[in-house]
Amino acid sequence: MLGFLVRLLPFWVREPLLIVVGSVLGLRITCMAVSDRDWPLAAIGAVFLVFTAVRVHMVIHALRLRRAAAEAPAADRTPTQADTPDTTPAPAPGTTRAPGTAPAPTPVTEVTPPTVSPTPAQPQASAPTEKEPNAWGQAAAAMGLFAVLAGVLWLGPELLPSTAGTASPAAGCGEPTEEVRSNAYRQTPRAVTGYDLCEALDTPDLARLLGTPDEVVTGTTFASGTAPLTGERVPQPSAQVSFDTYTVDITATYNHLTVDQYVKLMHYGDETDVERLKVLDQRPAVLSSDRTMQYRIDLGGSATGGPVEQGPMARTLTVAFDRKDSGGYFDISVWSDSGLLPDDSVLVGIAEKIIPALEDRTAH
Secondary structure (H helix, E strand, O other): OHHHHHHHOOHHHHHHHHHHHHHHHHHHHHHHHHHHOOHHHHHHHHHHHHHHHHHHHHHHHHHHHHHHHHHHHHHHOOOOHHHOOOOOOOOOOOOOOOOOOOOOOOOOOOOOOOOOOOOOOOOOOOOOOOOOOOHHHHHHHHHHHHHHHHHHHHHHHHHOOOOOOOOOOOOOOOOOOOOOOOHHHHOOOOOOOHHHHHHHHOOOOHHHHOOOOOOOOOEEEEEEEEOOOOOOOOEEEEEEEEOOOOEEEEEEEOOOOOHHHHHHHHOOOOOEEEEEEEEOOOEEEEEEEEEEEEOOOOOOOOOOOOOOEEEEEEEEEEEEOOOOOOOOEEEEEEEOOOOOOOOHHHHHHHHHHHHHHHHHHHOO
């Protein structure tokens, strides 16, 4: 439908429109492809630029033909010496003219025009002359109009007030309705709850830290549970924030296990890509990868649910509570349904943003 409407436009409007749109899209797509090193996308941008070059060639050819057609009638109307009639009177028969003498003047006889009764003037039929449109004016006006539109589309996100590229609106964690603290939380000084973790994680900057600034939070969950196999004596609150691309989970474990001991235990598990590092003022930390778990619950009246299955790969950053690594740690995990994982620097940036804010929140 759009192509049909474009074909209805006059030539000197349609072609400049296609040139402007093709050049803007081609340059934009090519710049994005070069910055992201996406070569298939670069090929698409090249196709737009070639399409634009062909249109430019067509417009130049049409302008040359129009100029040649305008110059041809002017050349045909130029008089030549051969076309000028000779008005010199011929000598009378039987007379000769001496060389070098001018011809004798011919006597002029006054002729009285006959009297003609006036008649009404008849209108002369003349072919109507249509003024041809100025091709250069049409081309310039069309290119100027669509250049302005292209500039608005290009610079609109930067000029208009928008949260895209800076922060995404937070979905909110609601009210801590399930925060019924067990004895484990009462006996652990300064232990945070799942609601505290959710409030700290659900920051408007989280989408930007993940590299997806245009996405918004699709869901949040939190819980104030205890670590398994500890007799409900070790608090282990958790919170989760979901986006269309990534899901981020943070857990705080208040046991006496150090990060160094935790790394030694990893050698007996299935964790891969283990990497030690220092974050947050030289706190011991470790990066690791492991599979998530998927649960299927049957809500159709059956008492049993589906089996536990392996989910997508997750990347986890474990950070000690303090520089001395005296026990306890935060786990920050990121995964996606597609299996795509962000760079490790993303996890470090989230930890440096979330953990200090969480500790400031619980310090009062």
